[in-house]
Structure formats: structure tokens, C-alpha cells
Amino acid sequence: MENVKTIQWKDDVLILLDCRKLPEKEEYIICNNYTELGEAIKTLGVRGAPAIGVAAAYGVVLSSIHCIENDLKKEECINYIKSGINYLSSTRPTAINLFWSLNRMNKRLNKIKNLSKEKIKEELLKEANLIFKEDIETNFSIGKYGNDIILDNCNILTHCNAGALATAGYGTALGVVRYAHNSGKNIHVYVDETRPLLQGARLTCWELLKEEIPATLITDNMAGYVMKLKMIDMVIFGADRITANGDVANKIGSYSLAVLAKEHNIPVYVAAPLSTIDLKLKEGKDIPIEERSKEEVRKLFGVKVAPDNIKVFNPAFDVTENNLISGIITEKGIIRPPYKKNIEEMFNKK
Incomplete structure (x- = not known):
């Protein structure tokens, strides 16, 4: 990039x-x-x-x-x-x-x-x-630490866009993918399209093609099936806010992926800088969740896909509880359970 x-x-x-x-x-x-x-x-x-x-x-x-x-x-x-x-x-x-x-x-x-x-x-x-x-x-640095948990021939599922386009230029979740690819590992990325604004389809796929990283686009509702088919080894996504106990707010649909992954015994990792961790908030229910325009759901890039008068619920994010997360990849290392204790220790290292 x-x-x-x-x-x-x-x-x-x-x-x-x-x-x-x-x-x-x-x-x-x-x-x-x-x-x-x-x-x-x-x-x-x-x-x-x-x-x-x-x-x-x-x-x-x-x-x-x-x-x-x-x-x-x-x-x-x-x-x-x-x-x-x-x-x-x-x-x-x-x-x-x-x-x-x-x-x-x-x-x-x-x-x-x-x-x-x-x-x-x-x-x-x-x-x-x-x-x-x-x-x-x-x-x-997040990419470097994340590379330690990615095996050769790994199939990674990601959601939304947490790459160069979501940062100053390298990426968090995609930074891990990028680092692993550049280190010579044979990896394949499955990309959730990420409705309603398709950041996975539009942005993540664009980045992966630029980097010549092997990737396959799927619709959001295919995730469970590709897991059942044993096509996924690991889930990695980014974060918009992480609370002191390790609960994670990320693009809507991340929680669903984590629940599906737990059912299929697939590890879920979150990649984010320590600045994304909000020590003032104790748990995920305290995170303010932005609700966006109803038209983002009623229309797809200006094309009507639902009746004008249908009610719409459009939260931009959801919260994944810490018990669904295998680890949080930061620039200082990977934080693992118990999160509250280990997050505190990680900040004390700064």
C-alpha cells in the first residue's frame, strides 16, 4: 500500500x-x-x-x-x-x-x-x-506480534476493514495479515462483505488485491457455513473501543462471527492499539453505540432495496464479550484471559 x-x-x-x-x-x-x-x-x-x-x-x-x-x-x-x-x-x-x-x-x-x-x-x-x-x-508492531499466532497455510476470516484505509497506512487486523504474507507464509483471507455499507467487499478486497494477498469474498450470512465446512482456521477483526474487562465494540456483525466461531471451536483475535482500550469503561454495556441513518439500510448506494416506510434499526457497532475472544493483539504483545488483570499489567508496562 x-x-x-x-x-x-x-x-x-x-x-x-x-x-x-x-x-x-x-x-x-x-x-x-x-x-x-x-x-x-x-x-x-x-x-x-x-x-x-x-x-x-x-x-x-x-x-x-x-x-x-x-x-x-x-x-x-x-x-x-x-x-x-x-x-x-x-x-x-x-x-x-x-x-x-x-x-x-x-x-x-x-x-x-x-x-x-x-x-x-x-x-x-x-x-x-x-x-x-x-x-x-x-x-x-501489532502485525509482528500477530504473526506469531498465524501458521503457514492458514485460512483467516475478517470483517469490515481494519487495514491501511482504516489507519495512517498499515492496518491492525489486516496489518497482521499483511505482515504474515510478507514474511512468506501461505495464507488465504475470507472477507465478509460487511453490510450495510460493504466495507469488506469494497475496501478490504481492494487492499488485498493491491497487496496480491489471496482472498475470497463471501456474504455475511455465509460465515457459519464456511466454518462448518472447515474452511476457516482463525477469525481476526479490529476494534473501535475495548473496555477494561476486554469486551470489544467493532463493526456490526463481529459479535455474530464470534458466536459462530465459538460453536465451531475457531479462535477469535482482535487486533488494536492500546489507545483503543478505554480503561474508564468497565464493560461492553457501557460503550456508546452509534446508530446511523435508516437510509443506509433502505438503500444500497442510492438504489432502493426496501420500502420507504419500513422501520429500520441500524447500529454501526456491536459488542463482543471477552469470553468469546481468544486474545487481543496490541503493539506491546498479545493480551489473553483473564483480561481485566492482564490489560492492567499491559498498561503498567508502557
Whole structure:
């Protein structure tokens, strides 16, 4: 994926690969201010917890540039940047990386708010660039640790997209797949299409073809059958938020996969950076679950597939309880049960 850049900062603007247009077109979104970025996040132009977090950091930098260009007074400038942080915090309620990144940028702002506006922009950009760089390094490390559990000739089932398109450029769940493939292992990936927006079919398949990693697309409701046919050795998916006890919120349908996998004695692994773990939340029932537009279900890319007046329930995520998960692959190693104890120990190593 070296020739495809999910997130770019160039000439004081944020450039995002538009995930809404793939795989048909490789187009980019130009964000000149935090409201344009917020719209890109809300409409899934940029999506995936780590990618949203990285993009939001640059959104804070865009706010500082607005202060300079509009010659705001220092107090007005700080208030404007903080209003941008608050706005971006409201764009996606479930993905914890968004809040982690914005909190980090806010802490940096509080330390440098007495500097000149030009210096504030410079320091915020340094922090955003560091978050970008750390994301790449973190995901590569996740891939390295995850590679230890992938055997040669392994058949892996994944859900949604947790690859380069969902991060700054390497991937979490697909980062594990990518690392294993690049290490010379013969692997095959089965890709859930991931209704209602088909991130698996559109994005994960696109990435795997780019990397020339063997893959097969299946519809979501085929997962149980391919498991029954013994075509799956392992399930790996990403996460948008993980609680202190190891419960995992991920794209809707992940819970179903984990239940099916348990029935067929197939291990389920979650790949995510430690920044995705929310130690403030005790268990999965505490995670706020975003519910998205009913039209995402009633229509498929603008084509009506259901009556206009049919009621729709459209949560973007579900929660997989820790007893269904074999391990959480992080940049510091694989966390295994008992999760509450071992998550605490992992954070104490940081």
C-alpha cells in the first residue's frame, strides 16, 4: 500500500483518500478547516478508529491555521481551536481513538497557549505528525506480534476493514495479515462483505488485491457455513473501543462471527492499539453505540432495496464479550484471559 496514502498533510491542508468512492474511484477529499473534516468523518469519507484519530489531530492544526489567516487575537484563537476540538469530538461517539487523539492535542495546546499563534501552529503540527508516525509504527508492531499466532497455510476470516484505509497506512487486523504474507507464509483471507455499507467487499478486497494477498469474498450470512465446512482456521477483526474487562465494540456483525466461531471451536483475535482500550469503561454495556441513518439500510448506494416506510434499526457497532475472544493483539504483545488483570499489567508496562 506504499503507493496509496490514506492521510496526507500537504501545503497546510489535509488530504484524505475518499473511502466512499472505493473501489470504483481513487479520489481525495481536501479539508481546509475542521468542519470539512468533521463532515468527512460523519459521512465515512475517512473511517476506521485509528484513521479518524490521526485525521482529527490534523483537524486541530487546521483550526490553528484559521487563527493566523483571520488574524484572531490570542484568546480568540485558543477558544476557536478548542471549539474545533469539541466539534470533532461529536462526530463519531463509539471510536475511542478520536477522543484519545483530541485529548492529546488539547493537552499539548494547554502547554503552549502562551506562545505566538505561528508557534502554536508549528507545535500542534509536530504533535499531529508524531501521532501519524506512531500509528504506522504501532500497527507494524501489532502485525509482528500477530504473526506469531498465524501458521503457514492458514485460512483467516475478517470483517469490515481494519487495514491501511482504516489507519495512517498499515492496518491492525489486516496489518497482521499483511505482515504474515510478507514474511512468506501461505495464507488465504475470507472477507465478509460487511453490510450495510460493504466495507469488506469494497475496501478490504481492494487492499488485498493491491497487496496480491489471496482472498475470497463471501456474504455475511455465509460465515457459519464456511466454518462448518472447515474452511476457516482463525477469525481476526479490529476494534473501535475495548473496555477494561476486554469486551470489544467493532463493526456490526463481529459479535455474530464470534458466536459462530465459538460453536465451531475457531479462535477469535482482535487486533488494536492500546489507545483503543478505554480503561474508564468497565464493560461492553457501557460503550456508546452509534446508530446511523435508516437510509443506509433502505438503500444500497442510492438504489432502493426496501420500502420507504419500513422501520429500520441500524447500529454501526456491536459488542463482543471477552469470553468469546481468544486474545487481543496490541503493539506491546498479545493480551489473553483473564483480561481485566492482564490489560492492567499491559498498561503498567508502557
